[in-house]
Amino acid sequence: MKYRFLGIFLCLSGLLSVHNTAKAQLQSPSQFLGYELGSQWTPHHKVMDYVDHLAEESPMAQAETYGESYEGRNLKLMYVSSEENMDRLEEIRQNNLRRVGLINGKADDDETAIIWLSYNVHGNEPSSSEAALETLYELLRADNPETKEWLDNTVVIIDPMLNPDGRTRYTNWYRQSAGEEPNARLDAREHHEPWPGGRTNHYYFDLNRDWAWLTQKESWLRLQKYQQWMPHIHVDFHEQGYDAPYYFAPAAEPFHEAITDWQQDFQYTIGKNNASYFDENDWLYFTGEIFDLFYPSYGDTYPIFNGAIGMTYEQGGHSRAGLAIKKVEGDTLTLHDRLIHHKVSGLATIETASENAGKLVEQFSSYYNNSRNEPEGEYKTYVIKRDNSTDKIQSLLTLLDHHKITYGKASDSRSVQGYNYQTGETERVEVTEEDYLVSAYQPKSVLARIFFEPRPQLVDSVTYDITAWEQHYAFGLDGYALKERLDVEPAPKPQKEINNTEAGAPYxxxxxxxxxxxxxxxxxxxxxxxxxxxxxxxxxxxxxxxxxxxxxxxxxxxxxxxxxxxxxxxxxxxxxxxxxxxxxxxxxxxxxxxxxxxxxxxDEPRVALLVGRGTSSNGVGEVWHFFDQQINYPLTMLRTNYFLDVDLNNYDVLILPPGSYSDQINEKRWEVIREWIHSGGRLIALQSANAMLAGKDGFELKRISPPSNDSSSISVVESFGMQQRENISDFNAGSIYKITMDPTHPLAFGYDDPYFSLKLDADAYAFLEKGWNIGIAEENAHMSGFIGYRAKEDLENTLTFGVQPMGSGSVVYMIDNPLFRAFWHNGKLLFGNALFMLDGK
Structure with a gap:
């Protein structure tokens, strides 16, 4: 039966809460908050208070605090289902884990579907947290029989605010910038969010790129709860440009080959139901564009690689929209409009899940049965050599533990054919009883494949994010991928024997x-x-x-x-x-x-980092997090708006993060920087910051200009319609390169030749004529990930890491960012060398 639930609970002129307060104490969001939902931003603490109110007043709801953000704000989940299901919530959870194979025992025939809805992972896409409150209310209020019927065979888990620190940063700024009434003109300052923006968390990390890598506290805490439930559907609610229509699944290509036909088909099933409600209200929407399913660390792809139907929903708005903004066609988009759209898509998704609960559970069970017994993919065993650094092995295996990916040791030693990650060749390799193995024959088979597949294949080359992330390269580990299945004996992580109890007084x-x-x-x-x-x-x-x-x-x-x-x-x-x-x-x-x-x-270096307007907030956050959370070393952050007045003699190292901020540093200041370097200072330039230095007086770095594209050979039709395909030839979103290192230079201490680097663009730089070319990309250096053929040619025989002596000081050119998203762990020693080991070289 198709429900027309909009007619029951949606009033487009406003959010009117209609219920008998004499019969129930459950309050609508507007009643509880004291203002009409959508008329202003709801602060984090009031969102949490309303969630607690619903849990206290409804036997169909239960709230759980699962941790705190870096800034100490609660992270909370809400569980909603029928009273009968709530009484057996733990039974439903454990039965689902038996279905997956994460706990022992045979799952029963229960067909309760589990749906997880995540809101506000990007802090300056804030309408979704408002929508979460109204969605919860519609599921729980007594006079909505449709939602009650859905909850008979579903459990809905709602995280109303994944990123409270970023959202608070945005909403506090907005309140300080706006007047009594919102100004819908785009020119108004309330539509121009200042640096660093509210998108990211406390350390300026994009939490929607961190599902797999778990570098941030919020990600790790959330994943612990996710692994305890393993939902069948996960929706991540976002916002995009304010002029864009609503987006929902099905997603765009490229799809990773590990995504099943069922997962693609059911995205379409959900999309059809969403579309029916949007059609009914004449709301514009689109599907199948922009948002692909390849990079594994999103809120849609990570659940997909864990067997769920993972989806991103995007409402037009974002930080530019504020509480109201005039669109290009003349309509005014309000916060009320945005939260309504998110509420409708969320409820329509629950409706579809309820109507198909049996099929969802059946296909989910089949997914994990296949994972354990007939895993897809070319490789069946992944080998981590035991003679790697124990610390590196421990770090990788700890990440696998977080994701419930099992590992062990070989049952015997043998010689087999395998892909050697170091050489990039299939050859005869030796596997010993001490080597660690990850078998494809396990519940988390697909996720293991995603982590270790040497060269993931793209169905389509036009993608939204990096295309390579293999974990041997990320952690700096030797190993192999085998097409042969090897027996794996369970084994604990390796331990180092630590006994620092030396007596006496050694030299x-x-x-x-x-x-x-x-x-x-x-x-x-x-x-x-x-x-x-x-x-x-x-x-x-x-x-x-x-x-x-x-x-x-x-x-x-x-x-x-x-x-x-x-x-x-x-x-x-x-x-x-x-x-x-x-x-x-x-x-x-x-x-x-x-x-x-x-x-x-x-010497103990005094380190400064340039931050502020023009710098990449993500890039700044990567450096900040490295110092503050990873090595616990003091860092002074200097804003660009007063950098001209800073006495650089108070610092030994100055880090230029990625970004485009050459207009923030005038030529007089560059002269001061050069003099500071000559006197012994060390300048470290990361990724795009090098473009500012290239060709500048005193700096040896030179950019290699890629050959201009000759458009005369492109037909008139192709020159426009195929321009994205043509431009992709010059594109490198993120691929892995084998970098030839000079291990005798202090910048490369601790590294064997070669080093595997994640290249994030196609910017090519010539070898230094006066300086040290410590890391270079030679011919055929590309190892994994998509890169356009022209970009690949441009990057041959180019500089990746170099050091230029300048007087008593030095300039460190890090064309590739070794701290990118904090998950490229093998690059962190390289950055440590740049900080501590150079001493003017």
């Missing part, structure tokens, strides 16, 4: 320099005022060998330390799970002695 302590954990240790030691050296060359002492970059902490350098020198160092190392080596002498058996000029004193 020096040595610490390795291999990965991010070593950078954390260095940061902790520096904060404790421990004096440290590092070796520029390989050496051997006391029967052991040590690579370049090894940290050397001598007793002599710390003779003035006022605390217990040995106890402090050992305690810090134990806290960071890093093993020190105590040596009795500074006389080495091979290489430079500890008093050599090749053993450099490591």
């Amino acid at each position: 020096a302590y040595l610490a390795s320099w291999k990965d991010l954990s070593d950078v954390r240790l260095l940061s902790a030691l520096l904060k404790e005022n421990i004096q440290i050296r590092y070796s520029e060359k390989y050496f051997e002492v006391d029967g052991a060998s040590y690579d370049r970059g090894t940290l050397i902490i001598t007793r002599r350098d710390n003779k003035d330390y006022t605390g217990d020198f040995d106890r402090t160092i050992q305690q810090i190392a134990n806290e960071h799970k890093e093993q020190l080596k105590a040596v009795p002498t500074g006389l080495v058996e091979k290489g430079p002695d500890f008093g050599s000029s090749s053993v450099r004193y490591l």
Whole structure:
């Protein structure tokens, strides 16, 4: 039966709450808040209060706080279903996990569908949190029999505000910028949100790119609850440009090959029902464009790769819309309009789920049965070599634990054919009993494939985001992908033997320099005022060998330390799970002695980051998060609007984040920057910031201009209709490159040749004529991900990482951003080298 629920609960002239208050204490949002929903922004705490009110007053609802944001705001879920289902909510949850295979036992025949609706992951797309309140009310109010019938065979989970910090940043700014009545003119300041905007969370991360990588607190907390439920449908509510019509599924190509026909077909089923309500009200909408299903870390793709029907819904509005804005056709778009559209699409989705609950559950069960017994994909076993860094293996396996991807060890040693991630070739490889394996034969088979597939195939090359993310490359691990199924014995993560209890008074302590954990240790030691050296060359002492970059902490350098020198160092190392080596002498058996000029004193750098107008807020956030959350090292952020007045002599390192802000730094200031570098300063330019330096006086960086496209060969029809396809030839959204490194230079300490880098654009730079070309992309360096053929040619034999000496200081050119989205873990040591190891080189 098709319900015309709009006629019952939707009044287009306003949100009128019609119910008998004598019979129920349940209040509408407008009654509870004291203003008409849609007339102003509802603050975070009032959203949470209303959720609690519904849970207190309705036996069909239950609220659960699942954590706090970085700024301390509650993150909360609301569970809604029939009273009967609410009484057996835990039974429904566990039965579904048995269906998946995440807990033992046989699932019963219960056909209750689980729908999860997520609102406001982007803080400045705020209408969805308002819609969440009205959606909850419509599901719970007593005089709506249609929704009650839906809830007989569905459980609806609603997260009303995924990003409270970003939303609060936006709504507070708007309140401060607008008058008593909203100004619908686009020119009004309330439609021009200032930097950094409210889209992102506290650290300026896009939470809708973090579902898979879990670098942010909010993402990790949410995923724990998601894994406890494993919903059959997940909808992520967004906003787009204010002039755009509403968007709902089916999604656009490219689809990842792992997406099933059923998942695509049911998106269409849901879309048809959504369209019927939008048609009834003459609302404009579109489907099948822009928003593809390939990158795995979105709120639609991540659920899809976990067996759900994952979808993005996009309402026109965004930060530009405010409370009201005049559209190009002359209509005024209001917050009321926006929340109504989101409410209708959300309820229509629940209706479709209820009408198809049996089929949803059946197909979901089949999805996981196939995952466990007949997994799709070319490769059946993924190998992580045990001789990799233990810290790196632990980090990867911890990520797999969060996603419930199982792993273990090989049952025996054998020689097999496999894809070698290092060489990019299929060859004979050796698998030992100590190597870690991830089998495709497991419940999370599809997600394992997504993480480890060497070269994911695009059905269509026009895509919305990066196209490569393979985790061996991201973590810097050697391993293989095998077409053969190997038996996997369950095994715990590898553990390091840490025993820093050296007695006596050794001449020096040595610490390795291999990965991010070593950078954390260095940061902790520096904060404790421990004096440290590092070796520029390989050496051997006391029967052991040590690579370049090894940290050397001598007793002599710390003779003035006022605390217990040995106890402090050992305690810090134990806290960071890093093993020190105590040596009795500074006389080495091979290489430079500890008093050599090749053993450099490591100054504690004072670091500044340029932020503000023109800089990429995401890029700024990546650096900020690295310092604040990953290595716990002090960072001073300098805004562009007062940067001209800053005394750079107070800093040793200045970081230029990605962005386009050359107009914020005048030529006089550039002269000051050059003088500061000459006097010993270090300038680090990340990604697009290098474009500002290229060709500028005093800087050796030169951009390679790509050949101009000859449009004369394109037909008149193709020159417009096919322009996107033509332009894609010059495009690189994000692909993996094998970078040839110079491991003798301090910027590359801790790295073996090669390093695998995530290239995010097609910007090509020439080798430095006066400086050090430390990381270069040679011919055939492309390893994974889509890149246009012209862009691929342009990037051959180009600079990726370079250092230019300038007087007593240096300029570090990082054409690729090693901190991108905080998930390219193998690049973080590279950035640590740029901070701590260069010392003017």
